[in-house]
Amino acid sequence: MSQDCPVKTILAVVGYAANAGVPPPELLRAAGLDPALLADPDAYLLPSQEIRVWAEAVRLTGDQDFGLHLAEWAARSSEHLFDVLTFAVRSCPTLGEHYRLAGRYIRLIHEGTYLSLEEEGDVARLVHGHSPEQIGPRHPVEGMLALALLLGRGEVGAEFVPESVCFAHARPDRVSEQERVFGAPVHYGCPRNELVLARALLERPQRRAELRLLAILDRQLGNLLSGLPESRRFRDVVKRCMMDELPEREPVVAVVAKKLHMSARSLQRRLQGEGTSFAEVLSDLRRDLALRYLQDQRISIAEVAFLLGFLDATAFHRAFKRWTGTTPAKYRLCTKGEHRS
DSSP: OOOEGGGGHHHHHHHHHTTTTTOOOHHHHHTTTGGGGGGTOOOEEOOOHHHHHHHHHHHHHHHHHHHHHHHHHHHHHHHSSSSHHHHHHHHHSBBBHHHHHHHHGGTTTTTTEEEEEEEETTEEEEEEEEEEOOOOOOHHHHHHHHHHHHHHHHHHTTTTTSSEEEEOOOOOOOHHHHHHOOOSSOOOSSSEEEEEGGGGGGGGGOOTTOHHHHHHHHHHHHHHHHHHOOOOHHHHHHHHHHHHHHTSSSOOOHHHHHHHHSHHHHHHHHHTTTTOHHHHHHHHHHHHHHHHTTTTSSHHHHHHHHTTTOOHHHHHHHHHHHHHHSOOOHHHHHHHHHHHO
């Protein structure tokens, strides 16, 4: 996950964990977050913070299929969790319009993900992914596709099932829950995450279609989307300046501050106000780029180190081990194996 997400996006995670017996303050503290964060509707989480919330929710609940079970719970509680967008998709006349509208406005839920409907011949594919492209964490990805299916099934009938389901991540130890929820063959180590559907299903009418309400909600969603700035956070501006410095040199505060026509002290203060630091932004950027570059077998590990601005491969190895707990070579080998499976 490469972009910040609004706190409201993880309310479903916190809510389902609470339903499973984990109080929200306990979950957030375990993830290293202030529980008061939930009271601020305008707050955002860093990608690393969002991932920690998901990881701690899985650990504390002991639910190894947390994403799937959250999706089932959220489908029953959707109108309380996702507000305008939920009412809009269920007001669409057909299942196809439901998914097209969801794809247009998913950025309101999470800027770092996308949902797109592709149609060719007799087949339709509902594709979910991250921008920039990377293999997303298992539980959020499974949860998103499961929720998309369950919300659609709730509107067109229980007999709605996909032809197959594909995930980019590795196969978990057991897949019985995935097969139960999706009701179709589930594949792993695929090029992307998608529901494969019979295209004719897109013409199925939805039981709660309301065109007049849809017109009002569509306008409201459009206004909300147009009101989103290109970059919500100052840290994203800093990150773009860092990208300009790589790979020729390691970005430093003084140089980036000069590019932004401000003092190094002011830059640090602005980042502190967003709960981060120059070093953390640089580390997050390098980690995200490293994970992406290592998936390309044509780029050597030494070249990855150079592209990230490290002085040598040894420094990159140390940093990667700190980020992921494994070495670049082992990560690449694991990724290569997943794509072959």
